[in-house]
Structure formats: structure tokens, C-alpha cells
Amino acid sequence: MVRRIDVTRADGVRLAAWEFADPPKGGTDTEDAPGVLLLHGLMGRASHWAPTARWLSERRRAIGLDQRGHGRSEKPADGPYTREAYVADAEAAVEQLGLAPVTLIGHSMGALTAWQLAARRPDLVQALVICDMRASALGAASQREWDDWFRAWPVPFATLADVRKWFGEDDPWVERPSPARGEFFAEVMAERADGWRPVFSRRQMLKSRETWVFDAHWDELAQVQCPALVVRGLDGELGRAEAQEMVRVLPRGRYAEVPDAGHLVHYDQPEGWRTAVEPFLDGVLTP
Known part of the structure; x- marks a missing residue:
């Protein structure tokens, strides 16, 4: 069972949170179970975490957050889409939903949000999972490539099958398109009068990305006090050397990798993914 819970920020932005509310095993009430907040990456949505949330919810209270500009959350035209806004959104979700001390699990941009919140509010966070997110700066060339990539999308798509085919087979901007990638993007499309279009604004996605892509984030990583697991796909965007350096910088860092996985680990x-993450969670949390 999945139910929506709205989180309202002080700036008035309403965020959609989704509770995967199957009762935890052992007779524990859902609201008394350890809290987990799942944070998707750029262009993602909480529903991308559904398979993870299903096994998490066996013993924990699993909440997925549609971050601002994404999914069913509000998409204010003028933002802000800053790092501060995203971190404050996650902080509000933890506090309003009574999840603290929370485990944060983040993918890509969501992982950066997670470790920035863990660094700034150690009182709220008891464990952290970082999935395929780099701590180093990516630079202006990377941002230009993303701008070009967004412009290349053949929107509107006539059907969802066309979405799956383009992102899963034909996208010339990626080296290894895959069926999973096609399904990922099909989940963030909505049918309009002229065809299928993304549920997010590509302009807003670029604005969100430009607030972190030019900077390195090692200092905040070093401030994370809780146990933290860095997970990379062997074919993902986070290289082994950088991932291992992230583990070294984290005061209580650990490392895991997933074979045959790209960025969408x-x-x-x-x-x-479950094999990599579940032992870490079992080791640091008391169900």
C-alpha cells in the first residue's frame, strides 16, 4: 500500500511524500519503526524507489519524497532550485513526518542532498547511503553537454513505447542505453494533448544542476558523522578511485559496488542493489 502525505515548506512550496506503508514484520506499528527517507536524483521521482521501499518497509517506515520540481510536488516557476532549498525540503520532510533519527538513502543529486543534510543536521540523521554521486566538480563542459542533450529530446513522444525506445535504445548521448533506462524515463512522462512530455521542466532541471555541478563537495562529506555507505555501479558515473576517496574522507565510510549496473544502480x-545495501542497514540500525 502506498499513500501520499503532503509536506509544506515555510516558503509555501508543497511537496508530495509517499509512504510505503506495509506493516513492518514483528508487530511493530509503522509509525514506530525506524524511518527511512528516499531521495531520487535529477529528473527522478519517488516511485523509482518502489522496489527498494518494498523490502525496506518490511521492518522500517519507508518514505519517498518527490523533490521540488519533480513528480507530484510543486514546481514554482522561479524556484528557488538551490542546494539550500533542496536540503531544507528534505529537512522539513524528516521533521514533519517524524522520521528522526532517519536513514537517508539518496541517488545522484538526491545523494548530495542527503549528505549535505547529514552534515548540517547530525541530530536528525543516523545513517546514510550515497548512490552513484560524485563529490568532485564536473564543470562548465558538463553543464553544456546536458543543455545540448535536453535540446535533442524528440518531444513530444507519440507513445510511451517511443519513450522507452529512444531512452532505452536510441539516445545518442549515452554509451550504454538499456531497457531499464527506457522504463525509468517512461515513468517521468505524462500524456498531453500533443503526446507524451516530461512531468518536469528541463529548464528547471538545468537550474537545479547548475547549483552543484561547478563546485566540489568534499568538505561537507567530511562533516558527516553517521555511518555512511558509498555505492557505485561498475558502469556508472562514479569511478572506483573517487568512490574510495569518498569513503576515506567520510569519518565512518564504507564501500560497495554493484556489477552490471550503470548510473541507475x-x-x-x-x-x-539490495545485496549491497541491506547488510549495511542491518549493521547500523536497530529494527
């Missing part, structure tokens, strides 16, 4: 290889 939890979506590409859900069983491999």
Missing part, C-alpha cells in the same frame, strides 16, 4: 540491478 537501484533501477538497473534491484537485487544487486
